[in-house]
Amino acid sequence: MKASVTKGLGQGFTVEEVELAAPAGHEVRVEVRASGLCHSDLSVATFIGGEFPVVLGHEVAGVVTGTGPEVTQVKVGDHVVGSLIQHCGACVNCLGGRTHICLRPEATLRSPGQPPRITWNGAPVAQGMALGGFAQEALVHENQLAVVPDEMPWAQAALIGCGVLTGAGAVLNSADVRQGESVVVIGAGGVGLNAVSGARLAGAGTIIVTDIEDAKLERARAFGATHVVNSRTTDPVEAVHDITGTGADHVFDFVGVRPVTAQGMRMLGKGGGLYLIGVGSNDAGVDVSSLVALSGSQKVQGVYMGSSNLKRDIPFYAAMYLQGRMNLDDLVSREIRLDGIDAGYEALKDGSTARVVITDFS
Template identity: 40%
Template sequence: MVKAAILEKPGNGLVIGEVELGEPAPHEVLIDTKACGLCHSDLHFIDGAYPHALPAIPGHEAAGVVRAVGSEVKTVKPGDHVVSCLSAFCGHCEFCVTGRMFLCLGADTRRPADAPVRITRNGDEMVNQMLNLSAFSEQMLIHEHACVAIDKDMPLDRAALIGCAVTTGAGTIFNAANLTPGETVVVIGCGGVGLAAINAAKIAGAGMVIAADPLEEKRELAKVLGATHTVDALAPDAAKQIISMTKGGVHYAIEAVGRQASADLAVASLRRGGTAIILGMMPLDCKVGLGAMDLLSGKKLQGAIMGENHFPVDLPRLVDFYMRGLLDLDTIIAERIPLEDINKGFDRMREGHSARSVIVFD
């Protein structure tokens, strides 16, 4: 039995309880979770903005140590330090074989309907696994294609952030934008994902990196991560300020909040031929669009789920960036908390004043 934070009813927070994990199937890995970041995506499910089968264990931004592996696992072994990733891939669908594994629906990475479930409580009650991971737990039982081994010298509390925030934010710069040195970027929203995008834009050699956020303390934090300029995202002339300082608008506008207004600001900040990339999980009824003149100006709008990552390759590289002093993960972490304080951590997230909270397991 292991402790986990369980979502039983949206809007009521998480309940700390005990669950039981099964034995690893042939392609599965049992991991002792060492750290897990609190992500705004989890909050969407916890508060009921996005539906999910319940009860369930959220959490998807994690790092840990492999305890056991199934008989056919080839990618990791017991004792390996790993980072998990929700982009579990099958390896043989259309998206995988055309190099877009981040779009894989991962059907073969979940247990068949007639197989025993991975997580139970109270004897035989099924606990749903969220995003193939359920990392708000002392252990995870996942498919081998949902984790990757990393350098054992990498601190696991910082490695956890790479599993989502950094993969999404930095991956958007490196993969989706494929930024050319000298191009300009605005990042709207300076939470964990936005700060990672800002840091990656600096690494990639962006000519100007603008951080747009309503809170001054987050704009100041963005400067530490590499922002060259800042803008109050709620200022009525925010788009005009961005267009003025870039002499025509940015090449890339990254939306990292999940709000209609921030997506609209991203589109409004573009130069001719620029691209707006929407990362945030917006309310399901939101729509973002380009006007006729935007289209005639060659502007583009796209999503970039999980930073369009190729995580078995990208994550070890991001670890290497941290180890070489290029990627700043220390600044992104606002606090380290025990599992029992998880609801307090999400309360602070709702207030919007801090960057990333990380659960650290003993």
């Protein structure tokens, strides 16, 4: 089968003929119909690094074409969405429903003694985030797949797997935003826009979005932002305090560069929470003054995948979309071929592009 292989840091994405193993145990073979270009894959390919060569791609939707002998949760023909949340299903955190902090995520992988899932010219190829969606087919543990209704369009379905789970989940699960509360979304990209959608579902009273591109801010308004601030031209901290009067209840940082995250901290009102989602560089983070945080009873929380439970949340967001209560259509700015990933990531630099999705794997 064809897969887009990343051979090393900064080496981009090249289509190669690779081999996919037959499904064993709880593995499911998926014919990929759509695969979104999330910024995190570009970060892995450009500065975070990891195992190479690798097939990246972790926003995947497709059809089940084969199942291992122990698979019980999906069947051939099912339309499924993948998620990078690896969970064993049996540890105390999984049993408590908090699968995003599973204590044995490696239980979803092959053991070192087994042959690799993907090989290229006989040599092993790593599978990005245990999904490897930049390919015609993927071999995925059933715990990483959720079934969605057949009427879900492929590109929109794929985006649920990361951008939607992360953005909307940060608001609905991690922060548990309540009706009437104020929300700030820093960075209206493919993930941040879903935080805006999540804030609408939660009934937030004020939804302020900051970005440095007017086109992104206009789109954020269409998703439900009540106020937008261009932080290139307006001090976003002052703007948030002017709009809310008291400081924000919840600030979500989808950018992750130190000066921006520090601004997020200063936007908080009493009892407010800052949620760290974006990683813009390896030194992303924030200094917290104990005196300021304790006197305002403020908190800072790292958010992994929107604290999502994929088996519950992926079908939920699909239902919200099919009922017309969640905008996924305007996230899909462009559909590309498997060999167009480098150009697709270039296109994301243009403010008019929200998400680019591979839908042609020929």
